Amino acid sequence: MGVNFEDLKVMVIDDSKTIRRTAETLLNKVGCTVITATDGFDALAKIADTRPDIIFVDIMMPRLDGYQTCALIKNNNEFKSTPVIMLSSKDGLFDKAKGRIVGSDQYLTKPFSKNELLGAIENHVGEKALA
Structure with a gap:
């Protein structure tokens, strides 16, 4: 069963503008709503407001890293x-x-492909949708 990407809110947290833009472009093409954040603090402020379905977070970021x-x-x-x-x-x-x-x-290694990005969403949000 495929995931309906059009109903999904995906958050991408990365201090690299290139990665944010790449992910946003790929995800917008399949109809996802994309919320981007530049670091952990920015993301935490936005999560409560936007309630994303899935979150991608870069490990290496200033101030608050991906693990934190x-x-x-x-x-x-x-x-x-x-x-x-x-x-x-x-x-x-x-x-x-x-x-x-x-x-x-x-865990995804950069640079990620479109299939890896969408596959990760299908793996995790697909399960949630069926649960």
Whole structure:
């Protein structure tokens, strides 16, 4: 069963304008509503207002990194069931393990492809839609 991307709100948190723009373009094409944030603080302020269905977060960010941002989302009762996908330019086992410890649901290595991005959404939001 495919996911109806048109009803989805996807948040992309990355300090790289290029990554935000790339993700936004790909996701807009399939009909998602995209909320972008430049760092963890920016994201946390927007999550409460926008209530995204799924969140992509870059690991390496200034001020509040992806691990801290993910931990804060997962420690909040209201948002802990929101899938959080880590984005990293390093494909390290340590990073993946650390991502799991803070509660992330999946790990994508940058640069990600359109299929990887949409596949991650289908994996996590598809399950939620059926639950």
